[in-house]
Amino acid sequence: MIFISTAGKVGAEAARLLAGRGVPVRVLVRDEGKATELARAGVDVVRGDLGDPATVDAAVKGASAVVLVSPAVPAQELAVVDSAVRAGVDHVVKITSKASADSPIARRRDQTEIENGLIASGLGCTLLRNNAYMQNFLVLAPGIVKADGFGSSAGDGRVGMVDTRDVAAVAAEIAAAPAPHRGKTYWLTGPESLSYADAAAVLTKVLGRRIAYRPLTFEEQKRAMVDAGVPEVVAGMNAQALSLFAEGDSDWLTDDVPSIVGRRARSFEAFVTDHAAAFS
Numbered sequence: 001m002i003f004i005s006t007a008g009k010v011g012a013e014a015a016r017l018l019a020g021r022g023v024p025v026r027v028l029v030r031d032e033g034k035a036t037e038l039a040r041a042g043v044d045v046v047r048g049d050l051g052d053p054a055t056v057d058a059a060v061k062g063a064s065a066v067v068l069v070s071p072a073v074p075a076q077e078l079a080v081v082d083s084a085v086r087a088g089v090d091h092v093v094k095i096t097s098k099a100s101a102d103s104p105i106a107r108r109r110d111q112t113e114i115e116n117g118l119i120a121s122g123l124g125c126t127l128l129r130n131n132a133y134m135q136n137f138l139v140l141a142p143g144i145v146k147a148d149g150f151g152s153s154a155g156d157g158r159v160g161m162v163d164t165r166d167v168a169a170v171a172a173e174i175a176a177a178p179a180p181h182r183g184k185t186y187w188l189t190g191p192e193s194l195s196y197a198d199a200a201a202v203l204t205k206v207l208g209r210r211i212a213y214r215p216l217t218f219e220e221q222k223r224a225m226v227d228a229g230v231p232e233v234v235a236g237m238n239a240q241a242l243s244l245f246a247e248g249d250s251d252w253l254t255d256d257v258p259s260i261v262g263r264r265a266r267s268f269e270a271f272v273t274d275h276a277a278a279f280s
């Protein structure tokens with residue numbers, strides 16, 4: 001059985017893919033009402049909370065592999081690692097980002113703490129250090145619907161965005177057959193590196209109406225996110241990440257998705273086409 005620690009964008013899709021392949025898969029959720037489709041797809045949905053180690057222990061029991069994905073609070077993810085050690089898990093696939101101990105972004109430093117704890121646990125593991133998610137554009141969708149445009153402090157920086165469905169496909173593939181991936185780190189990206197102006201052009205082409213890109217300052221970016229309901233600390237980290245995009249920090253591409261799943265990574269155009277209703 002494969003245990004997936006949350007049912008967010010990556011976790012839910014990985015669970016669906018594994019269940020579709022007939023692989024026993026269990027996912028932890030706080031609210032079973034949000035996971036009825038997963039249960040219908042054959043996923044073993046169990047209620048719990050990453051902040052409650054007893055529920056995590058119960059959920060990990062019997063797992064051979066774990067997909068470790070969550071908002072990446074170190075105490076919570078490291079508790080999952082401890083549970084996995086106690087349960088005799090063989091392999092952990094850790095969803096992470098461009099982590100580094102000296103990053104200006106607290107979330108990336110937290111990811112390093114988790115990566116290091118996982119490696120020190122002695123469990124077999126694979127790190128998926130993903131570029132920014134295309135699905136971040138879904139947060140901008142209501143503004144795009146309302147105003148045919150979006151703002152960002154990403155400047156002219158290019159980003160090798162990856163579709164979370166491809167992250168999930170890679171995680172599922174490795175969790176189902178970990179041996180060749182043990183001890184490896186993959187850097188998942190989409191097939192092309194795009195600026196936010198390029199993204200606006202793709203949205204314009206697919207949606208059939210002009211979508212404008214408006215550059216924002218760091219402060220404008222942070223305020224826009226806080227106004228949209230993002231907690232201040234998270235908005236600050238997101239705005240920091242977008243400022244790094246502007247400096248070219250995320251302008252990198254790899255072939256890791258196609259080399260692991262045996263097909264091309266989804267393009268931003270395919271992502272917008274598949275989510276056109278959300279932008280319309």
Ligand SMILES: NC(=O)c1ccc[n+]([C@@H]2O[C@H](COP(=O)([O-])OP(=O)(O)OC[C@H]3O[C@@H](n4cnc5c(N)ncnc54)[C@H](OP(=O)(O)O)[C@@H]3O)[C@@H](O)[C@H]2O)c1
Nearest residue numbers: 006007008009010030049050051072096097130131132133
């Ligand atoms: N966004 C990006 O561009 C990007 C890029 C690279 C890497 N990453 C990494 O990707 C990871 C996030 O993955 P994602 O996008 O799949 O997540 P997501 O869609 O934001 O979903 C997070 C999930 O975690 C659940 N959750 C939160 N706290 C929980 C708790 N205490 N107990 C149980 N479940 C809990 C949420 O459940 P509820 O529905 O109950 O809230 C939700 O299902 C992070 O590690 C992030 O650093 C993100």
